[in-house]
Amino acid sequence: DAGITQSPRHKVTETGTPVTLRCHQTENHRYMYWYRQDPGHGLRLIHYSYGVKDTDKGEVSDGYSVSRSKTEDFLLTLESATSSQTSVYFCAISPGDATVFFGPGTRLTVL
Amino acid sequence: SQQGEEDPQALSIQEGENATMNCSYKTSINNLQWYRQNSGRGLVHLILIRSNEREKHSGRLRVTLDTSKKSSSLLITASRAADTASYFCATRDNYGQNFVFGPGTRLSVLP
Numbered sequence A: 001d002a003g004i005t006q007s008p009r010h011k012v013t014e015t016g017t018p019v020t021l022r023c024h025q026t027e028n029h030r031y032m033y034w035y036r037q038d039p040g041h042g043l044r045l046i047h048y049s050y051g052v053k054d055t056d057k058g059e060v061s062d063g064y065s066v067s068r069s070k071t072e073d074f075l076l077t078l079e080s081a082t083s084s085q086t087s088v089y090f091c092a093i094s095p096g097d098a099t100v101f102f103g104p105g106t107r108l109t110v111l
Numbered sequence B: 001s002q003q004g005e006e007d008p009q010a011l012s013i014q015e016g017e018n019a020t021m022n023c024s025y026k027t028s029i030n031n032l033q034w035y036r037q038n039s040g041r042g043l044v045h046l047i048l049i050r051s052n053e054r055e056k057h058s059g060r061l062r063v064t065l066d067t068s069k070k071s072s073s074l075l076i077t078a079s080r081a082a083d084t085a086s087y088f089c090a091t092r093d094n095y096g097q098n099f100v101f102g103p104g105t106r107l108s109v110l111p
Helices: none
Strands: A004-007 A010-013 A019-025 A031-038 A042-051 A054-057 A064-070 A073-078 A087-094 A106-110 B004-007 B010-014 B019-025 B031-037 B043-050 B055-058 B061-066 B071-076 B085-092 B099-101 B105-110
Touching: A004 A087, A010 A019, A019 A031, A019 A087, A019 A106, A031 A064, A031 A073, A042 A064, A042 A073, A042 B099, A054 A064, A073 A087, B004 B085, B010 B019, B019 B031, B019 B085, B019 B105, B031 B061, B031 B071, B043 B055, B043 B061, B043 B071, B071 B085
Parallel strands: A010 A106, B010 B105
Antiparallel strands: A004 A019, A019 A073, A031 A042, A031 A087, A042 A054, A064 A073, A087 A106, B004 B019, B019 B071, B031 B043, B031 B085, B055 B061, B061 B071, B085 B099, B085 B105
16 A cells, blocks of 8 residues: 555545545655445546646446646545445556556445 | 457366467457456456467466467366466457457366
């Protein structure tokens, strides 16, 4: 989990509430990613960032927004959480070559 | 749609046996990577093979790549109980910086 932290690590929330997950890196890597992992689906890309204030949508971006105001922080927001967003969320970083490094994950439960 | 698809979905072997997992992908790639995920943890990079390579070794790991068949295999020799984990292949998508993962192979090594 070199240089990547995610917070919180676990969260239980109710349907309709906003939720923000934070990814913090100390590697100064340009690229940051948010994935969700669900049984039978592997990891699916939600959003990614290729620089400060530069973000784009991934495969499953509906219901999620992101922000990156600093190189080291990439925030994932669920504006109004739904039960279908119960998942494990992983942040990942990459310097732009073929390597990508993952954070420890955040387990989110939406009741 | 997923770029990489692992096969089999689950594999159970005895300690000391070899384990082989396969990955198929759909489009042209620059490289392919294999990752391991222990239960409840983030993904850890194992090995990368470039499109101009056919085989690569790292310790007890052997990866092959057949670009004509758009497939790769990961062989773990002399397996140990500690190899019990899920294994994912990943490719970079055609737009450059996104890493696309398959659903993974769940390997159980029985003592």
